Amino acid sequence: MSQVLAFSNHDDPVLDAKSEQHLDWLCEQIIANRFLPVPPEEAVFVGDGDYRAIGAEFLGHFVRRAGLMPDHDVLDIGCGIGRMAVPLTQYIDASNAIYEGIDPVANGIEWCKRTISPAYPNFGFQTQDVKNALYNPEGSIGGRGMRLPFQDGAFDFTAMISVATHLPPEEIETYCTEVFRVLRPGGKLFL
Numbered sequence: 110m111s112q113v114l115a116f117s118n119h120d121d122p123v124l125d126a127k128s129e130q131h132l133d134w135l136c137e138q139i140i141a142n143r144f145l146p147v148p149p150e151e152a153v154f155v156g157d158g159d160y161r162a163i164g165a166e167f168l169g170h171f172v173r174r175a176g177l178m179p180d181h182d183v184l185d186i187g188c189g190i191g192r193m194a195v196p197l198t199q200y201i202d203a204s205n206a207i208y209e210g211i212d213p214v215a216n217g218i219e220w221c222k223r224t225i226s227p228a229y230p231n232f233g234f235q236t237q238d239v240k241n242a243l244y245n246p247e248g249s250i251g252g253r254g255m256r257l258p259f260q261d262g263a264f265d266f267t268a269m270i271s272v273a274t275h276l277p278p279e280e281i282e283t284y285c286t287e288v289f290r291v292l293r294p295g296g297k298l299f300l
């Protein structure tokens with residue numbers, strides 16, 4: 110059985126004090142680390158705010174609220190321009206786990222492929238030409254026809270951050286069906 114995590118319903122702490130302290134430290138390091146890639150401001154199409162701080166904050170939520178572990182295989186649907194991927198590079202175990210990001214906006218995916226994957230080869234990115242009124246109005250795949258390009262049971266964790274809010278309700282149903290197909294038993298969808 111897989112689980113959907115609604116943000117407001119899961120306040121139970123999943124970390125002990127030591128892990129909590131380590132996670133706080135890691136998130137601070139991510140925010141302060143000027144060697145981590147950040148796209149040029151004019152290329153960021155995923156919303157305002159501090160790119161690195163927002164990513165680090167979400168990494169904290171993934172771990173605290175959803176129990177994300179370094180050896181979990183992660184799928185990031187609507188990964189945009191890598192705002193979640195960059196902090197995850199500092200958490201996911203390079204030799205034990207993979208990250209896959211998909212998004213309809215080719216420019217964002219190209220930046221991620223060019224900037225993140227060479228340093229973190231376990232991080233893959235692909236464009237999926239799904240139609241979206243705001244982000245990809247000329248897309249060749251209708252949202253109801255979207256199929257995730259991954260095998261059944263390939264992931265432990267799926268993130269859809271600020272994506273469902275951009276989809277019509279009937280497409281959310283399609284995405285959920287597909288997410289549950291690609292999640293392993295016990296896997297989690299964080300949206």
Ligand SMILES: C[S@@+](CC[C@H](N)C(=O)[O-])C[C@H]1O[C@@H](n2cnc3c(N)ncnc32)[C@H](O)[C@@H]1O
Pocket residue numbers: 154155156186187188189190191192193211212213214217239240241244252269270271272275276
């Ligand atoms: C507000 S942005 C959030 C991006 C990223 N999740 C983040 O938090 O940085 C919304 C993203 O959803 C993507 N998107 C829009 N329609 C989509 C669809 N049908 N399937 C997957 N992603 C989609 C957009 O291209 C955009 O990158």
